[in-house]
Amino acid sequence: MDISSVEYVDENQDRVIVRTASGVRLMPWPDEGDFATLINEWINAGNTIAEAVIVDPLEDAKRAACERVRASYEAELSRILSQYSETEQKTWSKQEEEARAFLADPIAGTPLLDAISSARGMAKPELVARIVALADAWILAAGAATGKRQALEEQILVATTMAEVDAIEWEC
Numbered sequence: 340m341d342i343s344s345v346e347y348v349d350e351n352q353d354r355v356i357v358r359t360a361s362g363v364r365l366m367p368w369p370d371e372g373d374f375a376t377l378i379n380e381w382i383n384a385g386n387t388i389a390e391a392v393i394v395d396p397l398e399d400a401k402r403a404a405c406e407r408v409r410a411s412y413e414a415e416l417s418r419i420l421s422q423y424s425e426t427e428q429k430t431w432s433k434q435e436e437e438a439r440a441f442l443a444d445p446i447a448g449t450p451l452l453d454a455i456s457s458a459r460g461m462a463k464p465e466l467v468a469r470i471v472a473l474a475d476a477w478i479l480a481a482g483a484a485t486g487k488r489q490a491l492e493e494q495i496l497v498a499t500t501m502a503e504v505d506a507i508e509w510e511c
Contacts, residue, residue: 400504404495411509412488419480431474438470 420428430451437449441463449463452470456463491507498504 397498397501397504400501401495401498404504404507405492408488408491408495408507408509412484415484415509415511416481419477431477434470435474438467438474441467442471 433451434455437447437452440447441449441452452463452466455461456466459466487509491509494507495504498507
């Protein structure tokens with residue numbers, strides 16, 4: 340278990356937060372046992388314990404909850420994005436721009452759509468309809484996920500108990 344940080348959580352320096360790759364642990368200062376050995380090895384490797392940092396467990400839980408919500412937000416949108424290569428995604432704004440220009444004026448210049456349409460053997464009006472539908476669907480999905488993330492973060496910020504914070508979860 341690798342320790343990334345150790346912080347005192349009270350002025351008497353008898354409780355610490357130990358952060359590791361597997362999580363965060365609030366505990367009394369360990370005088371003996373595995374954690375005492377790990378912390379001593381960590382200190383002997385040249386690391387220092389943060390000085391008398393007063394940590395509010397509720398605020399720490401809120402930070403962790405916000406991180407969970409953001410990770411779930413990213414995962415939800417990544418599920419959609421993973422269906423397309425990064426290179427193709429870089430063309431989306433141009434595809435949409437040309438598709439909407441074509442809808443407004445069928446003689447508008449659309450070199451990217453002309454190339455895609457030709458390579459696919461698809462009529463340009465059909466390609467344009469698909470691009471606009473996908474662009475609109477992406478915006479709706481991204482907007483819904485963004486609004487959900489923002490609402491959950493606001494709930495986290497106003498939570499007054501650990502139970503309230505723990506109850507806030509991203510639901511698919």
